[in-house]
Structures are given as C-alpha cells and as structure tokens.
Amino acid sequence: MFYKQHFLKIINKKFYLKNKKIYVSVSSGLDSMVLLDVLIKICNFTICVIHCNFNLRGKDSDKDELFIQEFCLKHKILFKSKNFNPIKSNFSIQMMARKLRYDWFKYLLNNSYCDYIALGHHLDDSIETFFINLIRGTGIKGLIGINNFKKKIIRPLSFFSKKEIISYAQENNIKWREDNSNYDHKYLRNRIRFFLKPILDYKFYNGFKKSIKYLYYEYVCSKTHIDYIYNSITIEKKKDPFLFKIDR
CATH class of the missing domain: 3.40.50.620 (HUPs)
Known part of the structure; x- marks a missing residue:
C-alpha cells in the first residue's frame, strides 16, 4: 500500500x-x-x-x-x-x-x-x-x-x-x-x-537528482540566452542549399 x-x-x-x-x-x-x-x-x-x-x-x-x-x-x-x-x-x-x-x-x-x-x-x-x-x-x-x-x-x-x-x-x-x-x-x-x-548507494541517488536539476536549470538558462542572440542576428537561414546570413 x-x-x-x-x-x-x-x-x-x-x-x-x-x-x-x-x-x-x-x-x-x-x-x-x-x-x-x-x-x-x-x-x-x-x-x-x-x-x-x-x-x-x-x-x-x-x-x-x-x-x-x-x-x-x-x-x-x-x-x-x-x-x-x-x-x-x-x-x-x-x-x-x-x-x-x-x-x-x-x-x-x-x-x-x-x-x-x-x-x-x-x-x-x-x-x-x-x-x-x-x-x-x-x-x-x-x-x-x-x-x-x-x-x-x-x-x-x-x-x-x-x-x-x-x-x-x-x-x-x-x-x-x-x-x-x-x-x-x-x-x-x-x-x-x-x-x-x-556500487552506487542511496546518497548518490539523492545527489544525482539535485545535480540533474541544477544542470537542467543551467542548460535552459544558457540555451534561452543563446537562442535570443541567434534570433536577433539571423537574417536568413536555409538548410538546402546551406545558407546562413547574420547581421554583423
């Protein structure tokens, strides 16, 4: 139960x-x-x-x-x-x-x-x-x-x-x-x-949960900032043929 x-x-x-x-x-x-x-x-x-x-x-x-x-x-x-x-x-x-x-x-x-x-x-x-x-x-x-x-x-x-x-x-x-x-x-x-x-004990599991959470927050924070910069400087992007223009 x-x-x-x-x-x-x-x-x-x-x-x-x-x-x-x-x-x-x-x-x-x-x-x-x-x-x-x-x-x-x-x-x-x-x-x-x-x-x-x-x-x-x-x-x-x-x-x-x-x-x-x-x-x-x-x-x-x-x-x-x-x-x-x-x-x-x-x-x-x-x-x-x-x-x-x-x-x-x-x-x-x-x-x-x-x-x-x-x-x-x-x-x-x-x-x-x-x-x-x-x-x-x-x-x-x-x-x-x-x-x-x-x-x-x-x-x-x-x-x-x-x-x-x-x-x-x-x-x-x-x-x-x-x-x-x-x-x-x-x-x-x-x-x-x-x-x-x-060989991993109970303490490792608790520590791992915390580490994953902190890493996730850091990843989201950095990705959000990079995406903002990416979108602000990108003029044109094509996958085929590959073309990428940015505002210098």
Missing part, C-alpha cells in the same frame, strides 16, 4: 493530466507494466496502450504483443500496435528502432490522437544515460540524462528508482515479461547497469 500511495502522490503532483488522453507505450517489461498500472489507478484521464513490435526476438516479440493485448482486453483498454523492421538500415538496430518508435509517436501526436505519450523511463535509466554520455563525451545537455517532459512525451516514473519500481510491482502483484537482451553485456548500457550501478 505504501508504494501505491507514494507513486500516485508524486505523479499527481508533478504531472497535471486530468481529462487528457494519454497513450501509454508498453513493451510488456517491468517498467512499462508498472507505469500502466499506476496510470490506470489514477483514473482521471483516458488511456490507450500502444506497442511497437520490432520483430527482433522471433516468437518472443509476438508473445510480448499478445501479453499486452490480453491485458488490455481484460481491463477494457484500447490497444494499438505497429510492426517495424529496423534491420534494413545503415544505422545500428537499436538506433533505427528508436528512430522508428519516435517517428510513430510524432505521427500520433501531430494527428491529435492523444494529448501525451507516456514512457516508462525511470531514475536509473537517467543515471545510465548520464554515464553513457559522459564516457562518449558530451556537454551539459548530455549530462541532464533523460528529460521527464518534452514535446508532449512524458515520463511519469522518472522520479523513481528501479528498486522502488520493483517494490511497487511486488506490492501490487504486477505481471510482466523479461527481455533477455537486457542482460547482454555487449551493450554499454547493460555493462553500466550491472557493473557500475551496484
């Missing part, structure tokens, strides 16, 4: 979603199934579940989709799924899958099918992204992690750690399906998840 009230209180405080139509992106994994359960329990907006099937795991990909579809039938929730083939690309499969997914989200939002799309990213995802970007080289924007609210894409679980999400799932008897690729150490994110994060 503690985690249910804890999640509902924070999400209601941070996100005003009353009378909105929310599309919830669900993969069948722990995080998205917890997100769906929490949003169902808030009950003051319309929910539709959306699912991307990238067909990367054979029959398991179809079982994931069927698992979500059966959940939606049981709870009388509208369900939309879309099949993709990210293999036919010059990009990595992960990058192409991400692009295809967000292109679909953009289409849904631009055509007013919903007010917001909710994703299951949480605090640990943001920590992993911080370290990935730090290792590869980045500026302030890359150190912010994952933005919890951007262009009508919301991440209601971004204030909760993975441990809290697991505790919520146990308390509320949430069922989900595991993706074995999450344990493959060839991916940098997984190596950070299994080798670096276990």
Whole structure:
C-alpha cells in the first residue's frame, strides 16, 4: 500500500493530466507494466496502450504483443500496435528502432490522437544515460540524462528508482515479461547497469537528482540566452542549399 500511495502522490503532483488522453507505450517489461498500472489507478484521464513490435526476438516479440493485448482486453483498454523492421538500415538496430518508435509517436501526436505519450523511463535509466554520455563525451545537455517532459512525451516514473519500481510491482502483484537482451553485456548500457550501478548507494541517488536539476536549470538558462542572440542576428537561414546570413 505504501508504494501505491507514494507513486500516485508524486505523479499527481508533478504531472497535471486530468481529462487528457494519454497513450501509454508498453513493451510488456517491468517498467512499462508498472507505469500502466499506476496510470490506470489514477483514473482521471483516458488511456490507450500502444506497442511497437520490432520483430527482433522471433516468437518472443509476438508473445510480448499478445501479453499486452490480453491485458488490455481484460481491463477494457484500447490497444494499438505497429510492426517495424529496423534491420534494413545503415544505422545500428537499436538506433533505427528508436528512430522508428519516435517517428510513430510524432505521427500520433501531430494527428491529435492523444494529448501525451507516456514512457516508462525511470531514475536509473537517467543515471545510465548520464554515464553513457559522459564516457562518449558530451556537454551539459548530455549530462541532464533523460528529460521527464518534452514535446508532449512524458515520463511519469522518472522520479523513481528501479528498486522502488520493483517494490511497487511486488506490492501490487504486477505481471510482466523479461527481455533477455537486457542482460547482454555487449551493450554499454547493460555493462553500466550491472557493473557500475551496484556500487552506487542511496546518497548518490539523492545527489544525482539535485545535480540533474541544477544542470537542467543551467542548460535552459544558457540555451534561452543563446537562442535570443541567434534570433536577433539571423537574417536568413536555409538548410538546402546551406545558407546562413547574420547581421554583423
């Protein structure tokens, strides 16, 4: 009961979603199934579940989709799924899958099918992204992690750690399906998840939340000022062919 009230209180405080139509992106994994359960329990907006099937795991990909579809039938929730083939690309499969997914989200939002799309990213995802970007080289924007609210894409679980999400799932008897690729150490994110994060204690999580907030404020402040200067001196800009005129 503690985690249910804890999640509902924070999400209601941070996100005003009353009378909105929310599309919830669900993969069948722990995080998205917890997100769906929490949003169902808030009950003051319309929910539709959306699912991307990238067909990367054979029959398991179809079982994931069927698992979500059966959940939606049981709870009388509208369900939309879309099949993709990210293999036919010059990009990595992960990058192409991400692009295809967000292109679909953009289409849904631009055509007013919903007010917001909710994703299951949480605090640990943001920590992993911080370290990935730090290792590869980045500026302030890359150190912010994952933005919890951007262009009508919301991440209601971004204030909760993975441990809290697991505790919520146990308390509320949430069922989900595991993706074995999450344990493959060839991916940098997984190596950070299994080798670096276990040594981080409770104090780190609290400090990280504060640091992300401060970095975000600094990024917004500097970007706002740079955008003001950019707009004030720009005379003409064309992407093709590239042309950029400024007032000297």
